[in-house]
Amino acid sequence: MIExxxxxxxGCRVDRVTLEEGIAHIKSLVGRGRPAQVITLNAEIIYQxxxxxxxxxxxxxADLVTPDGIGIVWGGRRLxxxxxxxxxGIDLLSRLCREAPVEGWKIYLxxxxxxxxxxxxxxxxxxxxxxxxxxxxxxxxxxxxIPAIISEIRQAAPHILFVSLGAPxxxxxxxxxxxxxxxxxxxxxxxxxxxxxxxxxxxxxxxIRLNLEWLYRLMSEPSRIRRQMxxxxxAVLIIKSKYNKxxxxxx
Ligand code: UDP
Numbered sequence: 033m034i035e036x037x038x039x040x041x042x043g044c045r046v047d048r049v050t051l052e053e054g055i056a057h058i059k060s061l062v063g064r065g066r067p068a069q070v071i072t073l074n075a076e077i078i079y080q081x082x083x084x085x086x087x088x089x090x091x092x093x094a095d096l097v098t099p100d101g102i103g104i105v106w107g108g109r110r111l112x113x114x115x116x117x118x119x120x121g122i123d124l125l126s127r128l129c130r131e132a133p134v135e136g137w138k139i140y141l142x143x144x145x146x147x148x149x150x151x152x153x154x155x156x157x158x159x160x161x162x163x164x165x166x167x168x169x170x171x172x173x174x175x176x177x178i179p180a181i182i183s184e185i186r187q188a189a190p191h192i193l194f195v196s197l198g199a200p201x202x203x204x205x206x207x208x209x210x211x212x213x214x215x216x217x218x219x220x221x222x223x224x225x226x227x228x229x230x231x232x233x234x235x236x237x238x239x240i241r242l243n244l245e246w247l248y249r250l251m252s253e254p255s256r257i258r259r260q261m262x263x264x265x266x267a268v269l270i271i272k273s274k275y276n277k278x279x280x281x282x283x
Contacts, residue, residue, distance in 0.1 A: 039099075039113035042269055044078045044091045046099050046108065050116045054098050055127050061095055061217050062137060062191050067210040068095035069203075070219040072121040075103025077199050079262040082269065087200050090207045095217075098124070102243045103263055107270040121221035122234060125194055126159075128219075132192070133162030140188055140215070142181070143171030143196030144225040152228040166190050171197045182212050193218040196225040 037048040049057065054070075061068040071094045081088040091097060098119035099105055105115045132139055139156075141149040149168035157163050167188040169181055185193065193215040195202040202220035210218055226232040234240075235248035246263070250256050 039108045039111070039115070041104060041107050041111060041113075042078050042082060042266075042273060043088055044073065044081055044097075045094075046073055046097050046104060046115075048108075048113060048115055049096070049098060049119060051119050051123050051127060054096060054119045054124060055131065057096050058124070058128065058192075058217055058219075059131070059135070062135070065216050067214060068217050069206050069210055070094065070096045070098070070124070070217060071203055072098050072100035072119065072124065072220060072222070073104060074101030074199070075107060075266040076101070076259055076262040077203070078104070078107075079266040079269070080200060084200075087203070090200075090203050093207075094203075100222075102246060103266055105243075107266065110270050110274050121219070122224040122227055124219055125221050125224050125228065126156075128192055129156050129160045129163055132164070133160060135191075137191035138164045138166040138189065140166055140185055140190035140193045141168040141196070141225060142185070142193060143169075143202065143221075144223075144229070144231075145172065146170040148229045148231060149196070149225050151230075152225040155228050155230065171195075178209070182209060185213050185215065191216050194221045194224070195219065196221050196223065198222060 039046045039048055058070060071091060081091060099115050100118060100120045102118060105118060108115050129139060141153050143149060149170060153165035153168050157165060167184060173181060195206055195218055197205055199220060199222055206218040206220060223232060227234050235245045239245060239248050250260055
């Protein structure tokens with residue numbers, strides 16, 4: 033766990049890392065070999081964790097928690113923590129897949145609709161020659177299927193497992209099964225496999241630079257409105273927390 037550069041946002045620990053620092057930390061976690069969990073956290077999940085102590089514990093016990101959403105960067109700043117940049121699931125996924133052939137890492141993709149993880153794997157191999165995708169499985173399984181999925185992943189023996197079941201389901205799943213899986217690093221990556229497989233598009237760069245990726249996602253998937261209703265509530269909690277604690281700015 034990174035001890036320096038941590039932020040406490042409404043009781044949830046977030047590591048104030050850049051993408052490169054996150055990658056360096058994950059490299060050390062792969063080298064360590066013990067099952068580690070990486071969370072790419074957003075404000076909606078922090079908001080859910082306010083009424084879900086198990087979820088809060090999962091976040092606080094993870095080995096790396098990156099600031100995925102602009103809500104976290106905004107909320108952190110209000111509380112006096114400077115975040116250098118967002119570190120999203122898809123950024124980690126593509127940087128780690130670039131690193132993997134050089135490091136000799138094998139990758140397993142779990143989640144999304146049937147066929148999507150497999151297609152995403154083919155796209156990643158095209159983008160990163162030499163990449164070893166040692167297996168994939170869709171994310172629409174029953175509890176009864178879980179032992180077979182765990183056994184398949186154990187046999188494939190990946191160094192990194194990307195789990196795309198949506199947040200916080202993927203965080204809960206990784207936390208529950210990581211010891212049985214025995215994979216050195218498991219990362220929850222939300223809808224990233226859909227993007228890699230070409231099913232969904234990420235916002236254009238200029239939209240991301242303007243910190244409006246959340247609006248782009250809302251416009252392309254209006255059904256996200258219910259989830260995104262958490263954002264103004266998160267903002268209110270941040271403002272209350274700031275004034276309750278009377279925090280002085282930190283660096
Ligand atoms: N998903 C899944 N199994 C489930 C529920 C969701 O594999 O039981 C997948 C879904 O197909 C999608 C991803 O999880 O690929 C969630 O994407 P979303 O964009 O909602 O994730 P977020 O990044 O917002 O958490």
